[in-house]
Amino acid sequence: MNFFLIKEYILYYHLKTDEHSLQSSFFYQFYLEYIKRKSSSNQWDIIENSRKRLLNDHSKIEIFDLGAGSKVNNSHRRKIKSVARYSLSSPKFSQLLSLLVKGFKCKQVIELGTSLGINTAYLATAKTDCQITTFEADPAALKIAKEINANRKNIHFQKGDIAYLLPEYLHKSNPKIDLVYADANHTYAASIEYFNIILPYITKNSIYVMDDIHWSSGMKKAWEELKKRDEVSSSIDLFDAGLLFFNPDFKKQHYILEF
């Protein structure tokens, strides 16, 4: 059991607020449109059927984890159903990312940590002319992610260690990145490094999403540091993840919001 996470959740539970505390019209709208919005849509059924199949798959894969590992299972051979259960973003959170890609008319998205490709599918189906570049070092997970997303032509899989691949990719393609989803190596050092590598490619309308900001003291420290950076204008803590904004017109403010 992750006692750090439980302690953090109790704190978050007491601090979180909703739209009534938001004075900024941008964040008021943002909250209602993306965070609070409940979707009864069946547009994600195909992706959720893929998740169900993975959750019922008892076969084992060799795990090659360059990240901080799992707090539930650190074995090198894991059942696919266990990876699907513990490593993937929730449907609710992936739907939020998908809505952001569509609503912010994203053209270039970076996902750090593809795993089995379920969240990647959400990003790619949001807007088919948006290019999703996703990074993963684990060959077995990547193979499954490619199978699941075989028909989604706007996904560009990058296989290898993000520490080497990401700077190389950014240098070569020089993209303007609209949305980043950082969900790979859950350590303090890697979280800061990812942000620093990506920062030159961020625009004032970009959103940088950092997963598992309350997962460990290292992740929390990284989050606390990043939200205070001069380049960051505002931030939202949703507990599952943190969102960083870069528009200098925003008043520097940190929100802890119910999700």
Ligand SMILES: C[S@@+](CC[C@H](N)C(=O)[O-])C[C@H]1O[C@@H](n2cnc3c(N)ncnc32)[C@H](O)[C@@H]1O
């Ligand atoms: C939490 S999972 C990603 C889940 C995925 N974003 C989702 O929600 O469906 C983290 C993944 O990052 C990968 N990873 C961790 N460190 C990495 C690194 N340095 N380079 C490439 N991949 C890495 C792991 O192999 C793992 O599959």
